[in-house]
Amino acid sequence: xxxSQDCDIAIVGAGAAGLAAARWLEAKGVSVLVLEARDRVxxxxxxxxxxxxxxxxxGGQWVGPTQLRVNELIDELGLKRFETxxxxxxxxxxxxxxxxxxxxxxxxxxxVLADIxxxxxxxxxxxxxxxxxxxxxxxxxxxxxxxxxxxxxxRKSHTSGGKxxxxxICEGVWAAHPSDFSLLHMLFYINSAGGLGKLIETDxxxxxxxxxxxxxxxxxxxxxxxxxxxILEAPVRRIRSDGESVVLDAEQVQVTASRxxxxxxxxxxxxxxxxxxxxxxxxxxxxxxxxxxVMKCMAIYETPFWRKDDLSGQVTSDTGxxxxxxxxxxxxxxxxxxxxxxxxxxARELGQLPLEERRxxxxxxxxxxxxxxxxxxxxxxxxxxxxxxxxxxxxxxFFPTGVWTSFGKALREPIGQIxxxxxxxxxxxxGYIDGAxxxxxxxxxxxxxxxxxxxxxxxxxx
Amino acid sequence: xxxSQDCDIAIVGAGAAGLAAARWLEAKGVSVLVLEARDRVxxxxxxxxxxxxxxxxxGGQWVGPTQLRVNELIDELGLKRFETxxxxxxxxxxxxxxxxxxxxxxxxxxxVLADIxxxxxxxxxxxxxxxxxxxxxxxxxxxxxxxxxxxxxxRKSHTSGGKxxxxxICEGVWAAHPSDFSLLHMLFYINSAGGLGKLIETDxxxxxxxxxxxxxxxxxxxxxxxxxxxILEAPVRRIRSDGESVVLDAEQVQVTASRxxxxxxxxxxxxxxxxxxxxxxxxxxxxxxxxxxVMKCMAIYETPFWRKDDLSGQVTSDTGxxxxxxxxxxxxxxxxxxxxxxxxxxARELGQLPLEERRxxxxxxxxxxxxxxxxxxxxxxxxxxxxxxxxxxxxxxFFPTGVWTSFGKALREPIGQIxxxxxxxxxxxxGYIDGAxxxxxxxxxxxxxxxxxxxxxxxxxx
Numbered sequence: 001x002x003x004s005q006d007c008d009i010a011i012v013g014a015g016a017a018g019l020a021a022a023r024w025l026e027a028k029g030v031s032v033l034v035l036e037a038r039d040r041v042x043x044x045x046x047x048x049x050x051x052x053x054x055x056x057x058x059g060g061q062w063v064g065p066t067q068l069r070v071n072e073l074i075d076e077l078g079l080k081r082f083e084t085x086x087x088x089x090x091x092x093x094x095x096x097x098x099x100x101x102x103x104x105x106x107x108x109x110x111x112v113l114a115d116i117x118x119x120x121x122x123x124x125x126x127x128x129x130x131x132x133x134x135x136x137x138x139x140x141x142x143x144x145x146x147x148x149x150x151x152x153x154x155r156k157s158h159t160s161g162g163k164x165x166x167x168x169i170c171e172g173v174w175a176a177h178p179s180d181f182s183l184l185h186m187l188f189y190i191n192s193a194g195g196l197g198k199l200i201e202t203d204x205x206x207x208x209x210x211x212x213x214x215x216x217x218x219x220x221x222x223x224x225x226x227x228x229x230x231i232l233e234a235p236v237r238r239i240r241s242d243g244e245s246v247v248l249d250a251e252q253v254q255v256t257a258s259r260x261x262x263x264x265x266x267x268x269x270x271x272x273x274x275x276x277x278x279x280x281x282x283x284x285x286x287x288x289x290x291x292x293x294v295m296k297c298m299a300i301y302e303t304p305f306w307r308k309d310d311l312s313g314q315v316t317s318d319t320g321x322x323x324x325x326x327x328x329x330x331x332x333x334x335x336x337x338x339x340x341x342x343x344x345x346x347a348r349e350l351g352q353l354p355l356e357e358r359r360x361x362x363x364x365x366x367x368x369x370x371x372x373x374x375x376x377x378x379x380x381x382x383x384x385x386x387x388x389x390x391x392x393x394x395x396x397x398f399f400p401t402g403v404w405t406s407f408g409k410a411l412r413e414p415i416g417q418i419x420x421x422x423x424x425x426x427x428x429x430x431g432y433i434d435g436a437x438x439x440x441x442x443x444x445x446x447x448x449x450x451x452x453x454x455x456x457x458x459x460x461x462x
Numbered sequence: 463x464x465x466s467q468d469c470d471i472a473i474v475g476a477g478a479a480g481l482a483a484a485r486w487l488e489a490k491g492v493s494v495l496v497l498e499a500r501d502r503v504x505x506x507x508x509x510x511x512x513x514x515x516x517x518x519x520x521g522g523q524w525v526g527p528t529q530l531r532v533n534e535l536i537d538e539l540g541l542k543r544f545e546t547x548x549x550x551x552x553x554x555x556x557x558x559x560x561x562x563x564x565x566x567x568x569x570x571x572x573x574v575l576a577d578i579x580x581x582x583x584x585x586x587x588x589x590x591x592x593x594x595x596x597x598x599x600x601x602x603x604x605x606x607x608x609x610x611x612x613x614x615x616x617r618k619s620h621t622s623g624g625k626x627x628x629x630x631i632c633e634g635v636w637a638a639h640p641s642d643f644s645l646l647h648m649l650f651y652i653n654s655a656g657g658l659g660k661l662i663e664t665d666x667x668x669x670x671x672x673x674x675x676x677x678x679x680x681x682x683x684x685x686x687x688x689x690x691x692x693i694l695e696a697p698v699r700r701i702r703s704d705g706e707s708v709v710l711d712a713e714q715v716q717v718t719a720s721r722x723x724x725x726x727x728x729x730x731x732x733x734x735x736x737x738x739x740x741x742x743x744x745x746x747x748x749x750x751x752x753x754x755x756v757m758k759c760m761a762i763y764e765t766p767f768w769r770k771d772d773l774s775g776q777v778t779s780d781t782g783x784x785x786x787x788x789x790x791x792x793x794x795x796x797x798x799x800x801x802x803x804x805x806x807x808x809a810r811e812l813g814q815l816p817l818e819e820r821r822x823x824x825x826x827x828x829x830x831x832x833x834x835x836x837x838x839x840x841x842x843x844x845x846x847x848x849x850x851x852x853x854x855x856x857x858x859x860f861f862p863t864g865v866w867t868s869f870g871k872a873l874r875e876p877i878g879q880i881x882x883x884x885x886x887x888x889x890x891x892x893g894y895i896d897g898a899x900x901x902x903x904x905x906x907x908x909x910x911x912x913x914x915x916x917x918x919x920x921x922x923x924x
Contacts, residue, residue: 146616146641148863150608179608180864237699237735267749271733273699273851280755280848281814284855287729287752288862293742348868352743386742389735393746400750400862401610402642406810 002254005231007033009447010248010257012236012272015043016433017421018263019222020073020440021447022229028448033257034226035250037235037390041223043264044394045433047214048381050300054330055214056337058296058383059394060433061328063215064206066194067434069441070218074211077221081209085327086202088310091369093317094161098369106316108161115162120196122156127190132427135188136408145405149178149186164318171343172324173199174398175292180344185399192430202314206432212331215433231255235390238273241417258451261443263421265397266411267291268390278415285407288400289424291393293347295384297322297340297362299377304329304336306370313338315369321346322365338366338374351384358382396431397424414450419443464716467693469495471909472710472719474698474734477505478895479883480725481684482535482902483909484691490910495719496688497712499697499852503685505726506856507895509676510843512762516792517676518799520758520845521856522895523790525677526668528656529896531903532680536673539683543671547789548664550772553831555779556623560831568778570623577624582658584618589652594889597650598870607867611640611648626780633805634786635661636860637754642806647861654892664776668894674793677895693717697852700735703879720913723905725883727859728873729753730852740877747869750862751886753855755809757846759784759802759824761839766791766798768832775800777831783808784827800828800836813846820844858893859886876912881905 009025011018014036022032040046047055062084063070074081092099092106101107105116130138138144149170157163170178174189193199199206211217223230234250239260241247248255262269270286277283304327306313313327321342328339340362342350350358359380366374385394399408412425421443426435471487473480476498484494502508509517524546525532536543554561554568563569567578592600600606611632619625632640636651655661661668673679685692696712701722703709710717724731732748739745766789768775775789783804790801802824804812812820821842828836847856861870874887883905888897 142641146610146612148608148610148613150863151610151613154608177864177868179604180862180868277849277851279814280846280850280854281810284752284755284810284848287854290746290749293746345868348743348746352741384742386746387739388742389739392742392749400642400864401612402639402862406639406642406807 002252004254004256005033006256007031008258008451010035010246010255010260011263012248012260013043013263013422014041014219014223014230015263015422016045016219016436017423017440018261019219019226020437021261021263021421021444022226023222024441024444025448026226026229030448030451032226032229033255034230035234035236035248035253035255036230036232039233041230041232042216042219044385044391045216045219046383047216048383050335050379050381054335056298056328056381057214057216058381059215059385061210061215062207063211063433064198064208065204066198067206067429067432069437070434073218073437077218079217079221080212082212082331084202084207084210085304085329086312086314088307088312090312090314090316093315093319093369096319112159112161112165115157115159116165119153119157119162119166123187123190123196127187127195130184130188130191132188132192134408135184136405138184138187141184141405144184144187145182145402147183148401149181149183152183153178168316168318168323169200171346172341175294175343175347175395176398177344180400181398182401182404184404188404189430192426192428192435193432207326218433236272238275239418240275243416246417259417259419259447261419261421261440261447263440263443265289265291265392265422265424267397268392269420274418281407282410282415285403285410288403288407289397290400291386291391291397292395293344293351293386294394295342295347295351295382297342297358297382298328298380299338299363299366299374300379300381301336301338301373301377304333305373306336307333311370317365317369320365321350322362325366325369335378338370340365347384347386351386355382414446419447464714466716466718467495468718469493470720470913472497472708472717472722473725474710474722475505475725475884476503476681476685476692477725477884478507478681478898479885479902480723481681481688482899483723483725483883483906484688485684486903486906487910488688488691492910492913494688494691495717496692497696497698497710497715497717498692498694501695503692503694504678504681506847506853507678507681508845509678510845512797512841512843516797518760518790518843519676519678520843521677521847523672523677524669525673525895526660526670527666528660529668529891529894531899532896535680535899539680541679541683542674544674544793546664546669546672547766547791548774548776550769550774552774552776552778555777555781555831558781574621574623574627577619577621578627581615581619581624581628585649585652586657589649589657592646592650592653594650594654596870597646598867600646600649603646603867606646606649607644607864609645610863611643611645614645615640630778630780630785631662633808634803637756637805637809637857638860639806642862643860644863644866646866650866651892654888654890654897655894669788680895698734700737701880702737705878708879721879721881721909723881723883723902723909725902725905727751727753727854727884727886729859730854731882736880743869744872744877747865747872750865750869751859752862753848753853753859754857755806755813755848756856757804757809757813757844759804759820759844760790760842761800761825761828761836762841762843763798763800763835763839766795767835769795773832779827779831782827783812784824787828787831797840800832802827809846809848813848817844876908881909
């Protein structure tokens with residue numbers, strides 16, 4: 001039997017965006033209900049126990065010092081940060097040769113380094129010209145949106161090494177191939193993070209800190225505060241609105257509210273049945289913002305044995321299939337955890353293999369980087385976000401060519417009583433936990449203003 | 463109350479593909495049920511009455527002589543073709559100047575004409591190298607899939623006129639801007655039609671013939687033959703499969719079958735809830751094949767008055783917003799009907815205006831092309847396919863960059879008991895009525911083989 005509940009504002013999705021919206025509204029005295037499809041909160045943030053009370057995060061996990069809102073919230077929620085393990089040498093595998101380096105830049109051919117530097121300088125200069133709230137109004141928006149990142153790299157890189165390095169960056173940051181998305185999107189996203197360095201660096205960038213106990217605690221703590229207002233196992237299948245109220249049909253529960261915030265990625269928001277149907281322009285946007293493709297693969301060892309070889313655990317490889325590796329051990333350093341990413345086409349290809357074959361491929365990479373010991377972990381944990389029915393990809397949605405300029409306005413603009421949130425709608429740190437939080441709070445403020453305007457203009461009862 | 467029905471093979475969608483599949487299977491003695499979301503059959507083919515027993519087609523309407531299957535079927539169903547009105551002068555509006563011409567090529571600057579010719583020759587040569595059943599295996603597939611059509615035009619065109627002409631072709635054929643899609647997709651699609659000329663020409667190409675009584679009759683006649691096997695107003699929301707049977711939950715009806723053919727565009731197929739969930743690779747494909755954007759706008763006049771000025775009614779304009787016009791009068795020539803297309807960005811922009819403003823814009827174009835008389839029609843009819851909840855765009859799905867090479871295999875490959883059909887899955891005349899029909903018959907044959915294999919290998923009952 002379906003039960004019915006009422007509230008002022010309904011929220012679809014108990015990820016960081018939906019929970020932040022709920023928390024913001026509740027603090028203003030607005031009653032909320034958050035409908036979550038899964039049997040847990042956290043969306044693309046998920047702790048996975050690995051025994052002895054330790055966990056690894058199979059979804060989003062890092063925060064950086066310039067991500068102001070998430071850091072503030074971590075403090076509000078009484079959580080603690082710790083530094084991503086970053087001691088010793090990083091490794092770089094390039095053209096079959098593995099070498100050690102420190103800092104952000106590997107020691108490679110100086111001609112390639114010079115090429116990377118000029119590409120980065122160009123990108124940073126262009127990125128600054130993309131307005132965060134309206135990327136389509138950048139002076140060269142049409143030109144930049146007419147080409148893929150690959151096309152631009154082909155034009156502006158002078159070395160195949162420089163091109164390969166930026167392909168790695170695309171895979172690492174967008175979980176996509178440079179052929180998959182628009183130059184304008186890359187520039188918007190970089191500007192949204194405050195620069196390319198902020199996206200890719202461990203020390204001072206988006207990978208600086210981790211959360212003690214796991215990033216999912218951010219969502220769990222918010223959900224704890226909200227208590228019964230969060231309804232699990234309630235995938236919303238239909239949203240009906242009549243100008244007066246909205247009715248959400250979820251499995252097992254029907255919720256009536258005055259407005260709704262849909263806080264899930266565009267591609268999933270497009271799968272809900274809306275009555276009346278959404279305008280074509282909004283629907284077609286949701287057809288055009290696919291999720292990236294990434295698998296997080298972790299091997300658990302008794303100890304982080306690479307540390308005694310003075311290795312940080314961080315690897316960047318142009319060979320793959322694992323092209324990016326981190327030491328992902330808990331703060332205690334016990335057990336040792338190596339985290340390898342399969343991103344973009346590597347995730348698409350290896351994602352179709354049986355688990356055993358994929359595991360073997362990942363461990364072969366780890367052994368190449370850290371020696372034979374890495375081939376025999378105690379345990380192996382992985383997560384394919386494209387296979388998750390209520391995520392259908394990670395890290396987030398990206399914009400193929402032509403989409404920002406033709407459909408960008410439909411991303412955030414409310415439609416009647418329906419408002420949009422989620423990391424994909426953020427202007428600052430788009431795609432990150434921080435962006436998800438501010439997007440939720442932005443939608444909450446938008447809704448709050450709308451319901452107060454309406455109250456203010458409502459004629460007095462007869 | 464939900465009623466239950468059983469059949470051998472369930473089919474989702476009573477467009478040309480679904481109905482062709484049903485008809486093929488029924489002829490083999492296989493019991494079928496076709497579940498159609500709308501209260502009518504025909505999908506993107508739709509007759510709209512304009513009084514006096516006449517109709518106009520607000521969806522797909524033309525067939526060409528090399529579209530073998532649809533022509534065969536027209537005969538089988540006892541329907542008749544007639545020629546698209548193609549007498550007198552065509553008009554070409556270029557850089558604000560309107561000129562008359564005959565044949566396929568307007569009389570413009572010979573340097574621009576030479577540029578168009580060299581671009582077309584290059585395209586035809588490249589297109590022939592794209593295998594229709596596996597575009598990703600073309601020798602230069604990765605390179606061609608890494609760039610937009612716009613990027614390629616920017617490189618290979620020598621005149622802005624040549625570029626503008628191909629932008630018009632992109633809008634006219636794909637209802638998309640050359641920045642929206644992959645060069646590889648353009649080449650595949652052209653090869654699928656047997657050449658660029660076949661796509662754009664009225665005489666001998668895809669626009670040669672129309673159907674007496676309207677193209678939707680193709681679907682209506684097939685549905686009449688199938689009788690009760692077609693269930694209307696039954697949008698399929700969930701497909702559950704357990705290896706033995708599939709259960710389709712539609713609104714009002716539940717159907718149990720041994721296999722299902724999903725004969726709707728990829729972006730809509732991705733919105734059905736599958737249990738167990740589809741593999742990430744297939745789901746991510748459906749996130750990446752958006753529908754084009756087009757509005758058909760028709761003005762109805764007492765007579766086709768332009769014919770007495772020796773005009774064919776056909777216009778191509780680089781100015782727009784109506785860039786392509788046809789004489790769409792019924793075979794009798796009474797009333798006179800001008801058909802104007804809003805395609806790609808024109809449809810996206812004007813689609814958001816109120817009807818009255820858009821109507822005025824369209825009629826302003828008609829008046830520019832055919833004189834003041836065109837500004838005062840008896841009636842005006844239009845259709846925005848992006849706004850239709852069970853189409854969400856026309857003419858069809860297109861592939862942005864990177865999608866064919868990374869996800870192409872997931873387009874047609876059955877998953878367990880679930881098979882795929884629809885114009886987007888066709889190898890020959892992809893995107894056209896003809897392709898929809900052969901895609902349905904292909905899926906039907908695939909299913910037929912699968913159920914017979916299974917019967918053959920089933921152990922005898924104990």
